[in-house]
Amino acid sequence: MNLIQEAYFRLFPDREFPYDAELNYNLRLSDFNSNVRLYGNKLSLNLNLQWKDIDDEIKIGLIQTLLLKILKQKKNTPNIELYHNFIKNIPILTPKTETDNVLEASFQRVNRQFFSNQIEPPNLTWGTDSRTKLASYNFHRDMISVSAAFKTASERVLDYLMYHELLHKWQKFRHKNGRSFYHTSEFREAEREYPQQKEVEEEIKRIIKRPASKKSLFGWLIN
Ligand SMILES: [Zn+2]
Incomplete structure (x- = not known):
């Protein structure tokens, strides 16, 4: 099972997975950014390449956040909590390379x-x-x-x-x-x-x- 399906089933355990889904990593997005698109039942999630090495449990939280955005629903899950905590700590994790x-x-x-x-x-x-x-x-x-x-x-x-x-x-x-x-x-x-x-x-x-x-x-x- 891929990450998108996993994220979906943890949100909606009783439903069938309705999408033809793909997860892409690319360098065009800015730091730790992501977006989601739905055409018909074709779901594409794009994550900045930096996400690739991040723990799957955190990524599932990010994917759930994107899925809920598409579905215009609000929900909280342990993975979404993990994702929010991770985001909150990005400034601490970001290397300090520029000063004046x-x-x-x-x-x-x-x-x-x-x-x-x-x-x-x-x-x-x-x-x-x-x-x-x-x-x-x-x-x-x-x-x-x-x-x-x-x-x-x-x-x-x-x-x-x-x-x-x-x-x-x-x-x-x-x-x-x-x-x-x-x-x-x-x-x-x-x-x-x-x-x-x-x-x-x-x-x-x-x-x-x-x-x-x-x-x-x-x-x-x-x-
Ligand atoms: Zn301002």
């Missing part, structure tokens, strides 16, 4: 001031010089990325962006399913604890209105 002195210093300040040093250091990187995506947190990579537009910003601005992303990490980690709630009222309330939030946001607005760095504008003239 400026971002690291910001992380340390914010972690000390707002989280009693309880947050494990994430990967830290500068993103592109974006004025629309200022910063982001990728749970699967445990990575905070900050737009290069803030490379010369004041500490309070950088720390504010760091605080926002660490709130995301903190919330996801605390939640049992590793699910994200994004900007809930609870999140906004926590965000308002940042000192002089209004002024800091004004400063951010000024930074993103500035044209992109002179180097990229005139670089071709100089070189």
Whole structure:
């Protein structure tokens, strides 16, 4: 019996397996991602290659989660619990390969001031010089990325962006399913604890209105 059938029978012991099912591993999905498609009775599950070496009991939980999504049903099983616990620990298991002195210093300040040093250091990187995506947190990579537009910003601005992303990490980690709630009222309330939030946001607005760095504008003239 294959894993999909096993997952299905553990969910619905009395039913017959109704699908022509296949399980594929590929590299096109991002870290620890997966998806499911159903055409007629043809069921395809795609898992990122990283899943291949993960314990079958955890994979069964993942497959059950995908099956329930297709069936628009809610259920909890021991395997789904295992899967959720695994997901929750991904940031701890993720190797820390990227950091940067400026971002690291910001992380340390914010972690000390707002989280009693309880947050494990994430990967830290500068993103592109974006004025629309200022910063982001990728749970699967445990990575905070900050737009290069803030490379010369004041500490309070950088720390504010760091605080926002660490709130995301903190919330996801605390939640049992590793699910994200994004900007809930609870999140906004926590965000308002940042000192002089209004002024800091004004400063951010000024930074993103500035044209992109002179180097990229005139670089071709100089070189
Ligand atoms: Zn956010």
